[in-house]
Amino acid sequence: MVEQAPAWAAPLALGLLLALCVAAATFDAALAAGRGLAGALRVPWQEAARLVVQQRRTTVANDPLLWRTGGVSLLVVAALMVAVVPWGDWTLLDSAVGVVWFNAMDVLLWAAVWITGWGANSAWPLVGAHRFLAQALSYELLLMFALISPALGAGSLRLADVQAEQAGLWFVVTMPVAFVVFCVCVLAFSLWGPFAAPIGADLGGGVLAESSGVDRLLVLLGRYALLVAGAAFAVPLFLGGGEGPLLPAVLWSVVKTVLVLGLLVACRRRFALLRPERFAELAWVVGIPLVLLQILVVSLLVLGRS
Amino acid sequence: MALTERLVRFAAGRPHLLLVECPGGTPARLAAERHARARGWPRADGPADADVLAVCGAPSTELAAAVELTWDAVAGPRSRISLRGGEDVPDALERAVAALRDVPAQRLDAAGRTPPDAGGDTGAAEMDHGDMNMDDPPGDMDHAEMGHGDMDMDMDLPGGLAMADRAPDRDGLRLDILHLQLGPFLPAWPAGLVVDVTLQGDVVQEAYAYGWAASTASSWWDDAAGPPGRRAAAHLDSAARLLQLAGWSAAAYTARTLRDSVLDDASTPGTAAQVARLGAKVRRSRSLRWGLRDLGALPAERAVQLGISGPAQRADGDVHDRLLQWLTEAWAALNGAAGRGGTRGEQVGGRTASQALIAAIPRLVIGQELAGARLIIASLDPDLADRDVADTIAKPAVAQHG
Numbered sequence: 001m002v003e004q005a006p007a008w009a010a011p012l013a014l015g016l017l018l019a020l021c022v023a024a025a026t027f028d029a030a031l032a033a034g035r036g037l038a039g040a041l042r043v044p045w046q047e048a049a050r051l052v053v054q055q056r057r058t059t060v061a062n063d064p065l066l067w068r069t070g071g072v073s074l075l076v077v078a079a080l081m082v083a084v085v086p087w088g089d090w091t092l093l094d095s096a097v098g099v100v101w102f103n104a105m106d107v108l109l110w111a112a113v114w115i116t117g118w119g120a121n122s123a124w125p126l127v128g129a130h131r132f133l134a135q136a137l138s139y140e141l142l143l144m145f146a147l148i149s150p151a152l153g154a155g156s157l158r159l160a161d162v163q164a165e166q167a168g169l170w171f172v173v174t175m176p177v178a179f180v181v182f183c184v185c186v187l188a189f190s191l192w193g194p195f196a197a198p199i200g201a202d203l204g205g206g207v208l209a210e211s212s213g214v215d216r217l218l219v220l221l222g223r224y225a226l227l228v229a230g231a232a233f234a235v236p237l238f239l240g241g242g243e244g245p246l247l248p249a250v251l252w253s254v255v256k257t258v259l260v261l262g263l264l265v266a267c268r269r270r271f272a273l274l275r276p277e278r279f280a281e282l283a284w285v286v287g288i289p290l291v292l293l294q295i296l297v298v299s300l301l302v303l304g305r306s
Numbered sequence: 307m308a309l310t311e312r313l314v315r316f317a318a319g320r321p322h323l324l325l326v327e328c329p330g331g332t333p334a335r336l337a338a339e340r341h342a343r344a345r346g347w348p349r350a351d352g353p354a355d356a357d358v359l360a361v362c363g364a365p366s367t368e369l370a371a372a373v374e375l376t377w378d379a380v381a382g383p384r385s386r387i388s389l390r391g392g393e394d395v396p397d398a399l400e401r402a403v404a405a406l407r408d409v410p411a412q413r414l415d416a417a418g419r420t421p422p423d424a425g426g427d428t429g430a431a432e433m434d435h436g437d438m439n440m441d442d443p444p445g446d447m448d449h450a451e452m453g454h455g456d457m458d459m460d461m462d463l464p465g466g467l468a469m470a471d472r473a474p475d476r477d478g479l480r481l482d483i484l485h486l487q488l489g490p491f492l493p494a495w496p497a498g499l500v501v502d503v504t505l506q507g508d509v510v511q512e513a514y515a516y517g518w519a520a521s522t523a524s525s526w527w528d529d530a531a532g533p534p535g536r537r538a539a540a541h542l543d544s545a546a547r548l549l550q551l552a553g554w555s556a557a558a559y560t561a562r563t564l565r566d567s568v569l570d571d572a573s574t575p576g577t578a579a580q581v582a583r584l585g586a587k588v589r590r591s592r593s594l595r596w597g598l599r600d601l602g603a604l605p606a607e608r609a610v611q612l613g614i615s616g617p618a619q620r621a622d623g624d625v626h627d628r629l630l631q632w633l634t635e636a637w638a639a640l641n642g643a644a645g646r647g648g649t650r651g652e653q654v655g656g657r658t659a660s661q662a663l664i665a666a667i668p669r670l671v672i673g674q675e676l677a678g679a680r681l682i683i684a685s686l687d688p689d690l691a692d693r694d695v696a697d698t699i700a701k702p703a704v705a706q707h708g
Contacts, residue, residue, distance in 0.1 A: 039346060043320065050317030050357070053310055055381040055416060057354055123486050124352075127508045127676055194553065194593065201493045202551050202680040204352035212354045212381035272594040273553020275677050282596075 002160035005090040010083075013092055016254070017082050020231075021224035023258065024265050031269055051217035059122050059210050067119025071215045073112035074222025081105045081229035086160050088242030088249030098159035099151045102233055103144060109189050109226075110136050113198065113207060116219065120210040128206025132198035134276040135188055138283035139195075143185035145291040149178035150237045152298050163241030170240040174301060177294040179238045181287060186230030186264060188279075190223050193268040197276055231260035311409045314383055317357075318406040323347045324356035324380070326373060327497035329517070329690040331363020332526040335497075336543075337392035338362060340566050341399055351493050353379035358402040359386045362497075368518050369498065372490050382419070383412040473506070481506045488680075490518045494547040498690040501667060501683065508676040515667040517690045525660075525691045528648040535572025539565045540649035541617065541636040542581070544687040548629050549588070551684045552597060560584050568640065578640040585633035598626035602670045602682035613662035616651025618686055625685040650689055660688035 005013075022044050030040035058064075084098040085091065095101050110133065117129020151157050153175065154165035162171075172179045188195040191207075199206040208219060235241055235256045242249025244256075274282070323342050327335045338360050342349065350356035353376050365373050377386055385405035387398040405411065475481045489500040504512040527540035546561035564581055567574065588594065602625045604612075609619035621631035639645055646652065651659030663686040670686075671679035 046317055046320045049313040050320070050322075053313045053317060053383065054357075057379070057381050123484060123505075127505075130508055131677075196553065197677065200553065200677065201351045202677055204492055205355055208354070209352050210354055216354070269556045271554070272549075272557075272591060272597050274593065275597055275675070277675060277678075278597055 002086045002089055002091050002094060002163070004094050005092050009090065010092055013082060013087070014079060017079060017225055017228055020228040020257065020261060021221060024224045024227055024261055027262060028265050028268060031266060047220075048217060051213055051220075054213040054216075056213035056215055057210060059120050062121045062210075063119040065119075066115040068215065070112050070114070070116030070119055071211065071218045071222075073108065074219055075225050077105050077108050077112060078222060078225030078229040081226075082232055084159060085229075085232045085253075086163055086236050086241060087232075087253045088251070090250060091160065094160060095158065097157045099147050099157045099162070099237075103147055106140070106143060106189055113191070116211075117198070117207040122210050124203045124205070124209035125207050125211075128198040128200070128203050128209065131200075131203075131206065131276050132191070135195060135198065135279060138276065138280045139185045139188040142181050142283055142287045142291055143189075145288070145295060146178045146182040146185060147237070149175045149291070149295055149298050152295065153302060155302070159236045163236040166240040167243060170238065170243075172238040175238065175294055175298055177290050178298075179234070181291050181294075182234060182237065183230075183260070183264060184287075186227065186234070187267055190226040190230065190264075192223060192227060192264065194271040194274040195279070196268075197273055200273065227264050228257070228261055231264055232257045234260045314409055314412070315407050318383070318403050321347055321357035321385075321403065321406055322350040322355055323358050323360060324350040324353060324376070326359060326361050326376060326491045328361065328363035328365045328369050329498040330524070330526070331361075331389070331497060332691065333392045334360075334362035334389035334395070336566070336569070337395040338389055338399075339562060341395050343562070345399070347399075349493070353377075354381065356380050357384060357406060358399075359384065360398070360402075361386070361388045364390065366518065369490060372518075376491055378419075382416045383409075384415070473504075473511070475506045475509075475511070483511065488683075492680075494551045494680075494684055496683070496688050496690060499664065499683070499688065501671070501679075503671070503676075503679070505676065510671050510674055510676065510679050513668040513671050513679070515664050517664060525648065525689050527689060528650075535568045535640065537645050537649055538572065538581070538636040538639040539568045541632040541639070542568065544684075545588075545629055545632040545636070547687065548625070548632075548681065548684045551681055552594060554591070554594060557584065557588060557591075557594075560587075568636075572640060578637060581633065581637045581640060585630065585637060588633060589630060595626055598629065598681065599624060601625040601674070601678050602628075602685060604628075604666070604670065609666075612666045613654040613657050614651065614659070614666060615647060615654055615662070616649070616659050618663060619651065625681050628685040650687070660690065663688040664690075 025044035025047070026037075026040050029043035030037045032040075081102055083093045084095045084101050086094075113132040114129045117125040117127075117132070120126075150162050150171045153171055154162040156162060156165075165171075187193050191199055197206070199208050203209060205211075208216060211219060232253075235253055239256050239260070242251075242253045244252035247255070323338070325335055325338055339349075347358075353359070357380075359373075359377055359380055361373055377384075380386075383406050385402045387402050389395055389398055471483045471485075472480050473483045484505045486503050486505055487500060488503060489495055490498050498518045500516055500518055502514045503510045527536060527543075529536070542561050542565035546558045546565060549555075549558035549561055561584060564577065564584060567577055568581075603623065604614070604618065604621075606619055606622035609615075609622075617631045617635055618628055620635075621628040635643075635645065648659055650663060653659065654662060657665070667683055667686065670682050674682065
């Protein structure tokens, strides 16, 4: 049974989130061509040091409140997502609607990325922000349906119940489509890999085109944190939570999170950029029918069991 | 204080490099890319992301002003180097790192800078906050006034910026329009090219393309005295930039590496096979095909009408076809095919190949989203160091509302 973790576990979870961000950034640097793992170990720290000492840019007639709030909210949203994740037998916040909570946090991202692009009062970030909204319109329904599948399978929106329901048979086996769609949506809301168009090089950095220093660091860190949050969420949803031999459940949760995270990070260099207009076609014409079919299969399985 | 100093020194080991290429600066850019790759320095997408600004080639007066704007937009600690040829690059990069590590000098630099919101420009050189002359109806703009970053800030508007205009869009709605200047410096962008666009949302409604070239330059790629394999390298370079823009950095990296090894020694036996492998990999990628198909379609007969020759005409198709054409022709050139004309094509009816390509940009990008427009321009890749392109100003083309 999943128990509420004591208050002192909150900084511990935050520390884990940040540590996984560093691990993800290191892995990404190691995957970058022409650099070994030894060289990659320094890279995230060098980047962080660089951005910490770099001056913060301002633009003409910007909206500092929106601009800075948007930048920091990616990290905040990721932390709030992680708060409801059960790590083995422990969770910070045993929410009865954990699955919906995740979706609500994701919707906050729409605002977060948008105001980051808007606040700079500059054309490139604004176009990038528009792109993110277009992308969000495409992935949001997919994500909702992908989240509903395991909740339907378990008959509960509580993550602890979803996790417990998978004893013996992980949901990834019965709902592979939902799992893949969920991972795609995590990439999409993390602006990662094929979904990096809102911060694309063709816009000179898009949403990030005017950000430097700490402002930039927070957004970049926030992206990794969102990937971590997505990976951590996939574990109780699809991968049996803390279930596994020998190791304690909490460690299994971490191990599985790291594996999913590695998979997500590696996607960056595997695929070309998916422009939002093309993604819309893919998401609505191919993705949604597929994931609805997945829900039908899950429903039949649930009916057959009862 | 000591901590800041240590952080600055540590961070200077991996500075982000912003390459700003002036027409004719090709050898300097190639050398800078090669040495930056060897050191593991990332490339900056824009001035906000940069630590080192490297100006490749000799800027004309106009470009020099744009370089200054870009330099203003780079946040400190920062350093700037000027690269004229390929030889001085390693030394210049060392100097750049030394300058970044020189904390007292960086403090002095920071103290001497005026905050950007004290009036004047926003900083980013490639940014133009719209047509300042609001009385003119859109579509009736004067190039000489529009394109050159004139900043008459005498209006009483927030920050001296013009508000967005409004105009009918393709569906007959009245929507905000935004004038934006693409170039002369953007990542994966033909050096010295400027395209003024009018956007609604991010759909290009109008476009004007012209060059800011140094008129004395001649194309390095088409230099007959150059080493063999230069044609193959030129196509690989174009392909690498398009792949970069299409977001496939791994394939772009391979293309750049191959370009450099071709320039080192075109007769190395394995290289042609590697180029063929890259071509096959690019051809196989479904996600790339999905992203590029039907974009900027230019059938061969239409290309001929527009005076376009070279790979863009022979590709007889869209952006994806032009990318594959480059890779095919690069492979053919390595196998001894002589190739007709220059790397961009031949002179047709008094216009050079690149002039024809620039002239075709407006008709191809109007109606496209900004991302599509960028890919289309990269797939044409005019070389503004090509003779006489300096004076090219494409005829204004106006969107056809259907």
